[in-house]
Amino acid sequence: MTAEVLVNVTPSETRVAIVENGILQEIHIERESRRGLVGNVYVGKVNRVLPGMQAAFVDIGLEKAAFLHASDIFQKDCADEGAPAKDITQLVRQGQYIMVQVLKDPLGTKGARLTTEISIPSRYLVLMPRSEHVGVSQRIETEEERDRLRTLATDYSDNDVGFIVRTAAEKVTEEELAEDAKFLRRLWAKIQERRKKKSKGGVLYEDLGLAARVLRDMVGITVERVRIDSRLAFQELTDFVESFIPELVSKLEVYDGERPIFDLFDVENEIQRALNRHVTLKSGGSLIIDQTEAMTTIDINTGAFVGHRNLADTIFNTNIEATQAIARQLRLRNLGGIIIVDFIDMQNEDHRRRVLHSLEQALNKDRARTTISGFTSLGLVEVTRKRTRESLEHVLASECPVCHGRGSIKTVETVSYEIMREIVRVNRAYDADEFIVYASSAVAERLLNEETHALAELEMFVGKKVKVQVEPLYSQEQFDVVMM
Incomplete structure (x- = not known):
């Protein structure tokens, strides 16, 4: 197994990409404000x-x-x-x-x-x-x-x-x-x-800096070349490998190309794709990856892949392809802890055994310790992967301020009905002459169009005038009912 290492250095951040056979397999990111503490x-x-x-x-x-x-x-x-x-x-x-x-x-x-x-x-x-x-x-x-x-x-x-x-x-x-x-x-x-x-x-x-640490721990991988886009970092890495990994000295080189170093091998785009839930397989199938605090779940779908023989072979081939994609995504996203894989149901016991073997072989390339349990009675496979540092998603992203980590927001219809219930509740608790509703443009538009009859009936029920006003800064779930 051979690899090329790309090191991108800026004053505030160091990023190291490990590319095997032209495909990004691992990305490591360390920020000066949030340096990793493992080993300290x-x-x-x-x-x-x-x-x-x-x-x-x-x-x-x-x-x-x-x-x-x-x-x-x-x-x-x-x-x-x-x-x-x-x-x-x-x-x-x-x-x-x-x-x-x-x-x-x-x-x-x-x-x-x-x-x-x-x-x-x-x-x-x-x-x-x-x-x-x-x-x-x-x-x-x-x-x-x-x-x-x-x-x-x-x-x-x-x-x-x-x-x-x-x-x-x-x-x-x-x-x-x-x-x-x-x-x-x-x-x-x-x-x-x-x-x-x-x-x-x-x-x-304190443990070594990110680039030196990655090179030190690259066991079982033949490094073809290490390209660094900073002359200062290049000198520091040269001093390190001369003392500890002398066989790599000749493979270090400064990258001074016109294109950013991470544009090589499409690394930047791969990082963006690694933040998506959906991973497309070459056959047309797909993985759906959901990361929670307790565990990570991976669901495999056949998607557009219809196969050439019969349904059992189609499912088996999709699952086999998925094992390679799963192993890569675990490394790329640095997912750890408990991982539950929901393969497409297979009735053939030999197919199950071969899929499990394929997953084991694919995970053997992973430097993090992994263990695999066999298929459960529900057809799920449990994988555990040693977790020491934060996942790529935790490093690069934060909780959505709108959905607060749910992954979905209430529909415009749901929020409209909540507003109407709130008007009734406030009317019973307080004495007001009229109400003004401040809501997002989508919710306001629904109240004034699709729900105009319901709003008119509400005005008759409470005996008060209800005005709707757009608040551009509000998210879809936000609203205020103000008494006048």
């Missing part, structure tokens, strides 16, 4: 301890207090399997200052998720302080290579520090791995020094 290490103050939730709220200097669950608190004496976990009140106390790391960025109304099990990643290794654990990425499948890497990582570990070997370490030399381990140990020593100097809260360590 802080000294935080415990504000509240909640035994009923087995959790604590910790102030790390953000707008909202961060959330720390008992299961995310390092308990060395409970590390042995089967040992009972301690109660949250035995682990932290109110007013205590503790070292924590951000697991998940603040999402919607939720604060950041924290852990006290610190992990510091580099190119080939992840350092695990206060742990003797040594692990090897499950994506390294050769047992001989796994044993070699585990032996090397064990040599770098001791009673206070453990390591996890990342997928990128496959087939690297002992010297390269040793250098990575030395770097991480030096970095951890610096973090500990800063901790001693900070009696109160503050940042101890």
Whole structure:
């Protein structure tokens, strides 16, 4: 799998696009005013301890207090399997200052998720302080290579520090791995020094900038070229890859073309399309993607695709095509958490098995951890995808001020009848000579045309004159009934 990386840099925002075979697969956006916090290490103050939730709220200097669950608190004496976990009140106390790391960025109304099990990643290794654990990425499948890497990582570990070997370490030399381990140990020593100097809260360590982070974590993908449209960012990335990913140095280049860099491969338009609910398949079928706070749902429709043989084959082929589109959309939109996929109903058990296999194969390209459950009795497939940062929609869009996130607004007819009921209610509660209705142009037009007879009957019923006036700034659902 080969990819081209495009880096677009402005003073307020950095965007990184990953393009595979000419098609945009991932888009990462980081704004200076809202930099991602995942991986950052802080000294935080415990504000509240909640035994009923087995959790604590910790102030790390953000707008909202961060959330720390008992299961995310390092308990060395409970590390042995089967040992009972301690109660949250035995682990932290109110007013205590503790070292924590951000697991998940603040999402919607939720604060950041924290852990006290610190992990510091580099190119080939992840350092695990206060742990003797040594692990090897499950994506390294050769047992001989796994044993070699585990032996090397064990040599770098001791009673206070453990390591996890990342997928990128496959087939690297002992010297390269040793250098990575030395770097991480030096970095951890610096973090500990800063901790001693900070009696109160503050940042101890911040993860790399977006572009460097994306390149560091691109495991299993051969990078053909990295194009950057900023000379300053190009120099910073060059310094980074010379130290950590020297094989990429020759692939970095400054982009100074006349066209904006994201006009290449139609990236800008793809970003706009990724904000739509509707995704068209080449066959004429479609996906409908709805993102809510609890989960994301994906519905597959055959649409204009009628097939060439029979209905069962048409449905099967549409579902197979949808699996590839679903895997791409999850990466492109950065959708995480629970994803429910409603494939078109298939009666053939072999078709179901092949569709599930196709989805698994497509999701194998995803660097985020995903799990797939089989078909439920209702024909739904549940997918979970690790969520750490906000989705593309949450980064680029906000709740609609008109519908307030419902995705629909009341019809003109509905609002017209609400106005008439409001006039009756106000007339019974207050004494008025006449009423003036302020409403949007569409609602006012309906009241004065289609509902003119109903309005005349209402005037007779309340015994008052009702005037309708257009308020240009009102949305379709807004109106005011004013007594005169």
